Amino acid sequence: MVDGPRAGARRELLGFASAGLLAYAVDLGLFVWLRGPAGLDPLTAKALSFVAGCSVAYAGNALGTYRHTRPRGLRPYAVFFAVNAAGAAVQLLCLAVSHYGLGLTSQRADTVSGAGIGMVLATILRFWGTRTLVFRTGAGTGGTTGSWTRTSGGRVGSWTG
Numbered sequence: 087m088v089d090g091p092r093a094g095a096r097r098e099l100l101g102f103a104s105a106g107l108l109a110y111a112v113d114l115g116l117f118v119w120l121r122g123p124a125g126l127d128p129l130t131a132k133a134l135s136f137v138a139g140c141s142v143a144y145a146g147n148a149l150g151t152y153r154h155t156r157p158r159g160l161r162p163y164a165v166f167f168a169v170n171a172a173g174a175a176v177q178l179l180c181l182a183v184s185h186y187g188l189g190l191t192s193q194r195a196d197t198v199s200g201a202g203i204g205m206v207l208a209t210i211l212r213f214w215g216t217r218t219l220v221f222r223t224g225a226g227t228g229g230t231t232g233s234w235t236r237t238s239g240g241r242v243g244s245w246t247g
Contacts, residue, residue: 105146113139
C-alpha cells in the first residue's frame with residue numbers, strides 16, 4: 087500500500103501525540119511522587135518533573151516519530167527543551183491574561199485558560215517547533231521539513247505549505 091501525504095501527516099501527528107501523552111504521564115506521576123512521598127517543595131518538584139517529561143518526549147520523538155531524521159549531539163535536545171519551555175510559557179501567559187487581565191478568577195476559569203486554551207496553543211507551538219527546529223533534515227538551517235513517507239525513503243516537503 088502506498089502512503090500518501092495525508093497518511094504521513096496523520097502518522098506524524100499520532101506519533102507526536104503518543105510521545106506527548108507518555109511525557110505528560112511521566113511529568114504528572116513524578117510531580118505527584120516528588121511532592122508527596124519525596125517531600126520536595128512544589129517548584130523543585132515541578133522543575134524536575136518538567137525536565138523528565140521533556141526527556142521522555144524527546145526520546146519518544148527521536149526514536150519514534152522522527153526516527154528517520156537522525157538527530158546528533160546535544161543541540162537537538164537543547165532546542166527541544168527550549169521549544170517545550172516556550173510552550174510552558176504560553177500556558178502560563180494564557181492563565182495570567184485570564185486570571186489577572188480579564189479578572190476570571192474561578193478555579194474553572196483557571197483550568198480552562200491554563201490547561202485548556204493554553205495547552206492547545208502550547209501544543210501547536212511544540213508541534214511546529216519540534217518538526218521545524220529540532221527534527222529537520224539537511225545540514226544547517228537550509229534543510230526541509232515534513233512527514234516521513236515510506237515511498238520516498240525520507241522526509242518530504244512541509245505539510246504547512
